[in-house]
Amino acid sequence: MVDMSSPTPPVAPAPRRSDATRNAILTAARERFAADGYERATIRAIARDAGIDPSMVMRYYGSKEGLFAAVLDVDLRLPGMQGVDPREVGEVLVSHFLDLWEENREVLTAMVRVGTTNQTGAEGVRRIFRDQIVPLARQVCPDPEQAATRAALTASQIMGMALTRYVLRLPPTVALSREEIVKWLGPTVQRYLTAPYPTPYPG
Amino acid sequence: MVDMSSPTPPVAPAPRRSDATRNAILTAARERFAADGYERATIRAIARDAGIDPSMVMRYYGSKEGLFAAVLDVDLRLPGMQGVDPREVGEVLVSHFLDLWEENREVLTAMVRVGTTNQTGAEGVRRIFRDQIVPLARQVCPDPEQAATRAALTASQIMGMALTRYVLRLPPTVALSREEIVKWLGPTVQRYLTAPYPTPYPG
DNA sequence: GGCATAAGCCAACAGGTGTTGACCAACAGT
DNA sequence: ACTGTTGGTCAACACCTGTTGGCTTATGCC
Known part of the structure; x- marks a missing residue:
């Protein structure tokens, strides 16, 4: 799950040497999917944006669907409503x-x-x-x-x-x-x- | 403009022999675009649904974009609001x-x-x-x-x-x-x- | 230093895409 | 009956897609 509140996830399960590349891919994928939609956002374009080879995307995320699923893993960080005036x-x-x-x-x-x-x-x-x-x-x-x-x-x-x-x-x-x-x-x-x-x- | 209220447009500019095919294409295109979105709705699939050759789509609508523009030409038939109680x-x-x-x-x-x-x-x-x-x-x-x-x-x-x-x-x-x-x-x-x-x- | 392992690149495959032009069949006008 | 025009099919082009496997390089451990 992407925790958008902090640059590094609070609990890092296993810091890999390739985390930089992984993140570059994810960032590029977010932008491309947002700008072009699923079909027109090609793996080749995402890889080019991330400055790596298309095959790396497959290595790290398995498939285009897998990459997209990773992009979709979003935490809305909705605040609790306990302290809020019910009328607001x-x-x-x-x-x-x-x-x-x-x-x-x-x-x-x-x-x-x-x-x-x-x-x-x-x-x-x-x-x-x-x-x-x-x-x-x-x-x-x-x-x-x-x-x-x-x-x-x-x-x-x-x-x-x-x-x-x-x-x-x-x-x-x-x-x-x-x-x-x-x-x-x-x-x-x-x-x-x-x-x-x-x-x-x-x- | 597609007038969805009547099966035949009130003013027919020039009845062509190919109108049946044109409509078949348009109907199939509506369904495919609705079901699959722009990219995944292929001209080949639309043509197959309409029972004709893909090249006919190009002949009659120029390009995929042209076909889609024709699909988008919609009349919402919004009624006038003059007679309506302003509070309703x-x-x-x-x-x-x-x-x-x-x-x-x-x-x-x-x-x-x-x-x-x-x-x-x-x-x-x-x-x-x-x-x-x-x-x-x-x-x-x-x-x-x-x-x-x-x-x-x-x-x-x-x-x-x-x-x-x-x-x-x-x-x-x-x-x-x-x-x-x-x-x-x-x-x-x-x-x-x-x-x-x-x-x-x-x- | 030697070596297993991870990171990365390259080239290719198999399939699908929009689009085009050559060709055939049926109709309408004369 | 001939002919120009329209409706329609076929096969191909050029391109782009996701995905794969083999290869080279760098890293970290003993």
């Missing part, structure tokens, strides 16, 4: 995702790009949703029974903004400032997570 | 998009799939947004100046739901009923289109 949960969450996206544009763009095209990609997204978003929703939902549904609604809005802003680049979404997005999307996410049930005007 | 605009719109997606799953799925991967695809989506969604927003927005921004927010939520439900297939979004989606997303879209400005609780 929406804005806090939107804010966090915006930071996350700005910091790691390649990985997340790659995820959306390839998730829409590739079977492995779609499964990766589903896994991240299940393992990281749903548990978070469980912390703030009134009824834990509904956590998955509410998490999914939240995901639909946040991924929708990511899609239109970072991938499709619809001009008005690109023009939005960070604060505007938080102000617009915060209450939406807030309602999806905490409103008692679908109501036109929560509160 | 959100639900009406979400409802309409759900119908649209169920009826034309291939075209719209293809659009999202390829829009995220392909430059031409992304431009196609931006054009549809600009020519069809923004004008609609202009009808219902309080300040026409903000129409584009509000349309973009609406698009982010509706495309986000389409993405998670029809493309990524996150289980909880697939499980949602039509009515639930309208109840949840309707007020969101309503607020994006008509609320005076970002407020935690509109009304």
Whole structure:
């Protein structure tokens, strides 16, 4: 699992001499997958970016799918919601995702790009949703029974903004400032997570 | 422009003997692009589905990009919002998009799939947004100046739901009923289109 | 120093891609 | 009945893809 918070993973299982190359490959792969999608990101191009031979990619990651799976292994680092004012949960969450996206544009763009095209990609997204978003929703939902549904609604809005802003680049979404997005999307996410049930005007 | 409301375009410019083949190609292309994305949908496979030779695709659509552009030429058939109760605009719109997606799953799925991967695809989506969604927003927005921004927010939520439900297939979004989606997303879209400005609780 | 092992490069394979041009068959107009 | 045009097929080109195995070089251990 890629821990994006620290340059070196906290627990290094077995430091190999080839770690530099491995990382170069992974970095190049992130950028290429993000920029070109799964099919057009060729192993040859990734290897060229990393400054090594294409066969090294196969040696270290087995196959193109294997390399991509390694790229998809992402930790969203979602903060706990315990200390947060329950009425601010929406804005806090939107804010966090915006930071996350700005910091790691390649990985997340790659995820959306390839998730829409590739079977492995779609499964990766589903896994991240299940393992990281749903548990978070469980912390703030009134009824834990509904956590998955509410998490999914939240995901639909946040991924929708990511899609239109970072991938499709619809001009008005690109023009939005960070604060505007938080102000617009915060209450939406807030309602999806905490409103008692679908109501036109929560509160 | 594909008018999906009637099997035959209202104004036929010049009925050719090859129209049957042209349509067979277009239909097969829609399905293949939707199922496989741009790169993996090969001309050979499309031709096989249509029961003709690959070279016919080139003859009639010039290139693979040309064929795809033809597939992307979509009319969303958005209804006018004049007669609608201004407080129901959100639900009406979400409802309409759900119908649209169920009826034309291939075209719209293809659009999202390829829009995220392909430059031409992304431009196609931006054009549809600009020519069809923004004008609609202009009808219902309080300040026409903000129409584009509000349309973009609406698009982010509706495309986000389409993405998670029809493309990524996150289980909880697939499980949602039509009515639930309208109840949840309707007020969101309503607020994006008509609320005076970002407020935690509109009304 | 000797040597096993890891790191890396090179060249090639087998298959699939978009695209092209030569060729044949059927129709329409005269 | 002849002929120009349109609809359609076939085989090939040039290129690019993921992947493989053999080879050379450097490293670390005894």
